[in-house]
Amino acid sequence: xxxxVFLSGKGGTGKTVVxxxxxxxxxxxxxxLRAVLADADVDAANLDLVLGPRPxxxxxxxSGAVATIDAQLCRxxxxxxxxxxxxxxxxxxxxxxxxxVDPIACEGCAAxxxxxxxxxxxxxxxxxxxxFRSDSRYGPLFHASxxxxxxxxxxxxxxxxxxxxxxxxxxxxxxxxxxxxxxxGCPAISAISGADLALIVAEPTAAGIHDMARVLEMTxxxxxTALVCINKADxxxxxxxxxxxxxxxxxxxxxxxxxxDTAVTEALVHGQPVTAYRPAAPAALALAEVWRRVADRxxxxxxxxxxx
Amino acid sequence: xxxxxxxxxxxxxxxxxxAVASGKGGTGKTTVxxxxALSLAADAQGxxxxxxxxxxxxxxxxxxxxxxxxxxxxxxxxxxxVDAAKCTACGRCAEVCQYHAIVVLGRRTLVFxxxxxxxxxxxxxxxxxxxxEEPHVIGVLEAGAAAGDIPFARGVLNVGEPMAVPIIRQxxxxxxxxxxxxxxxxxxxAPPGASCPVVETVRGADYLLFVTEPTPFGLHDLRxxxxxxxxxxxxxxxxxxRDGIGDAAVDAFCADAGLPVLLRIPFERAIAEGVAxxxxxxxxxxxxxxxxxxxxxxxxxxxxxxxxxxxxxx
Amino acid sequence: MKLIITATAPGLEAPVDPxxxxxxxxxxxxxxxxxWQAHKNEAVNAAGGAGTQAAQFVAQQxxxxxxxxDFGPNAYIALAAGxxxxxxxxxxxxxxxxxxxxxGGKLQEVRAPTGAGHHGGRGG
Numbered sequence: 001x002x003x004x005v006f007l008s009g010k011g012g013t014g015k016t017v018v019x020x021x022x023x024x025x026x027x028x029x030x031x032x033l034r035a036v037l038a039d040a041d042v043d044a045a046n047l048d049l050v051l052g053p054r055p056x057x058x059x060x061x062x063s064g065a066v067a068t069i070d071a072q073l074c075r076x077x078x079x080x081x082x083x084x085x086x087x088x089x090x091x092x093x094x095x096x097x098x099x100x101v102d103p104i105a106c107e108g109c110a111a112x113x114x115x116x117x118x119x120x121x122x123x124x125x126x127x128x129x130x131x132f133r134s135d136s137r138y139g140p141l142f143h144a145s146x147x148x149x150x151x152x153x154x155x156x157x158x159x160x161x162x163x164x165x166x167x168x169x170x171x172x173x174x175x176x177x178x179x180x181x182x183x184x185g186c187p188a189i190s191a192i193s194g195a196d197l198a199l200i201v202a203e204p205t206a207a208g209i210h211d212m213a214r215v216l217e218m219t220x221x222x223x224x225t226a227l228v229c230i231n232k233a234d235x236x237x238x239x240x241x242x243x244x245x246x247x248x249x250x251x252x253x254x255x256x257x258x259x260x261d262t263a264v265t266e267a268l269v270h271g272q273p274v275t276a277y278r279p280a281a282p283a284a285l286a287l288a289e290v291w292r293r294v295a296d297r298x299x300x301x302x303x304x305x306x307x308x
Numbered sequence: 309x310x311x312x313x314x315x316x317x318x319x320x321x322x323x324x325x326x327a328v329a330s331g332k333g334g335t336g337k338t339t340v341x342x343x344x345a346l347s348l349a350a351d352a353q354g355x356x357x358x359x360x361x362x363x364x365x366x367x368x369x370x371x372x373x374x375x376x377x378x379x380x381x382x383x384x385x386x387x388x389x390v391d392a393a394k395c396t397a398c399g400r401c402a403e404v405c406q407y408h409a410i411v412v413l414g415r416r417t418l419v420f421x422x423x424x425x426x427x428x429x430x431x432x433x434x435x436x437x438x439x440x441e442e443p444h445v446i447g448v449l450e451a452g453a454a455a456g457d458i459p460f461a462r463g464v465l466n467v468g469e470p471m472a473v474p475i476i477r478q479x480x481x482x483x484x485x486x487x488x489x490x491x492x493x494x495x496x497x498a499p500p501g502a503s504c505p506v507v508e509t510v511r512g513a514d515y516l517l518f519v520t521e522p523t524p525f526g527l528h529d530l531r532x533x534x535x536x537x538x539x540x541x542x543x544x545x546x547x548x549x550r551d552g553i554g555d556a557a558v559d560a561f562c563a564d565a566g567l568p569v570l571l572r573i574p575f576e577r578a579i580a581e582g583v584a585x586x587x588x589x590x591x592x593x594x595x596x597x598x599x600x601x602x603x604x605x606x607x608x609x610x611x612x613x614x615x616x617x618x619x620x621x622x
Numbered sequence: 623m624k625l626i627i628t629a630t631a632p633g634l635e636a637p638v639d640p641x642x643x644x645x646x647x648x649x650x651x652x653x654x655x656x657x658w659q660a661h662k663n664e665a666v667n668a669a670g671g672a673g674t675q676a677a678q679f680v681a682q683q684x685x686x687x688x689x690x691x692d693f694g695p696n697a698y699i700a701l702a703a704g705x706x707x708x709x710x711x712x713x714x715x716x717x718x719x720x721x722x723x724x725x726g727g728k729l730q731e732v733r734a735p736t737g738a739g740h741h742g743g744r745g746g
Contacts, residue, residue, distance in 0.1 A: 010366050043532075044501055044502060044528070111428060111429035148535035149535075183366055184465065185469075203334070235577075235580050236581055407671050408678075411675070414681060420674055
């Protein structure tokens with residue numbers, strides 16, 4: 001079983017479009033692979049919008065305990081305020097003695113809990129979001145939603161991926177397709193951990209190249225093999241050529257160029273992967289080619305893994 | 309900041325703090341933010357606005373505003389260092405660490421910098437005073453003058469470091485106070501998403517400008533971003549970018565949610581290509597400068613309306 | 623000697639769990655007597671640092687070796703510091719198979735982290 005993660009650094013380069021197409025192609029295209037799908041962009045989960053999932057299970061995601069001060073017990077000594085390094089403890093409002101905690105700023109470190117001489121502070125777990133197991137048109141899908149302004153998306157990413165991985169192991173699936181978040185911070189690191197292969201969806205723009213370089217540094221840092229495909233490759237050919245040159249210089253394999261194609265947005269509006277909505281569209285044909293190359297690579301690596 | 313800002317403003321233009329956010333990435337947030345900054349800078353009345361690139365995982369605004377960085381500062385968190393001679397391996401530090409970043413194994417106490425949040429709890433509880441702290445650099449802040457005499461500042465998260473929030477927090481302290489005092493409007497380019505780094509960016513903002521695209525993805529993520537605005541009690545408005553590519557559902561949502569649509573930018577290949585080359589909207593189509601100034605005027609008016617605020621700090 | 627195997631349920635016939643930090647149970651087996659005791663892994667739902675938390679548990683059990691499917695960098699460093707030997711499950715399907723394979727010298731010893739770890743720590 002292999003884990004393939006889609007990343008981009010920059011948002012909106014078409015990661016989810018590629019992930020959805022791969023989900024479809026794994027189920028109905030060539031080569032066929034048994035896939036479990038995971039939407040690890042829990043900040044803004046979109047994969048379900050094009051896979052038509054039927055929810056089977058929903059679970060609360062309780063995480064990120066925050067400190068709460070019992071106003072009855074607090075005597076206003078201010079030790080909590082002094083030890084908090086996250087500016088999360090609020091001094092008493094006019095005329096009161098009790099300190100309070102801003103739950104959004106609270107980092108959950110509990111330093112104040114251990115220092116409070118009155119034992120007036122407790123850690124209270126927060127309902128940070130929900131996660132779901134669904135049946136989609138193209139196989140099992142694990143996805144999640146984070147409540148607004150909640151922390152700990154990295155942990156929810158880890159959880160969604162773990163669930164997908166366990167099901168894939170139980171069912172003897174070939175691959176887990178992980179639609180990753182943008183950026184290179186906590187959620188992206190969570191998405192890449194344990195991955196066998198990363199497909200970077202790069203966009204040929206000044207910003208796109210900059211962020212692709214950052215995400216390739218990250219994959220190198222965590223020693224995950226990266227492949228690159230260029231989306232909207234024809235929108236600025238010079239930048240596409242720069243991406244190619246960059247990949248050659250860094251020894252990163254380029255596995256395809258997907259042209260700008262209005263069929264992609266049309267498919268989106270119809271809630272379908274472009275490869276299912278209009279298989280003969282230029283972007284769909286290019287995606288089928290990218291899938292073939294990436295899938296061959298996964299199968300090859302799996303065979304190698306068994307031999308060693 | 310409200311009281312200080314009111315004193316400093318003196319004239320007609322209050323020093324607003326506008327955060328430009330999107331939920332979904334790649335909707336044109338940075339394009340709109342830098343174009344708004346340049347449009348205001350080109351206006352003879354008033355100081356050029358300050359610009360803060362808070363997308364520390366993927367900072368891009370410098371590609372458009374081309375600042376000359378003149379100041380640099382490391383961002384570090386304080387991580388524990390255990391003095392083996394004093395440590396009795398009592399395990400108290402491991403017990404209080406909520407992140408399991410310090411563990412005691414047999415007679416040894418080990419620190420895992422990548423897991424540490426720098427809260428200092430272990431230092432405080434150690435009965436032997438065996439823990440001191442040392443800085444662990446996780447990123448950098450850079451500032452300098454950019455195009456249009458815009459004071460520009462950004463934060464950059466080091467590759468492999470997970471924690472973006474401390475960088476944004478320090479960037480805001482470092483890059484905003486002086487400008488607010490000087491009466492400058494501040495424009496903050498937020499990261500994509502709707503979780504901690506976004507919240508840290510928009511906390512204390514006077515207005516949230518969402519840039520979205522009229523597709524199911526854009527709509528879905530705009531909803532999430534609008535929830536964050538509501539949670540924090542910040543007034544918000546919307547720019548619809550690539551207008552015409554998808555459907556009308558975003559318009560319907562904005563009408564329902566009472567989010568004013570302040571500007572529409574139609575989908576045009578010329579804009580897409582120009583932005584790809586690192587040009588701003590006002591460089592590609594100068595007629596957007598007065599439109600963006602009108603948008604700013606609308607923001608000034610809407611931000612002045614009283615709104616319930618839960619999260620006014622930072 | 624004492625061996626620890628990560629498993630999805632308590633017992634000698636329980637299926638093994640390939641995850642070290644986030645495995646459901648630790649089954650502690652005495653290889654001389656085949657007496658066993660199962661401990662629920664408290665780190666399963668840990669906010670972060672499951673690997674280091676689990677390593678600390680293993681070290682406290684004074685086990686000579688631990689058998690699992692995957693040791694991330696933090697778990698690896700912590701276990702190595704606690705002088706606990708690490709072995710991969712290999713073809714073992716159940717706890718008792720893992721013990722038999724260990725006793726028979728069929729398991730591969732881990733001398734470097736085997737995965738990128740399952741980051742669930744800092745940041746948010």
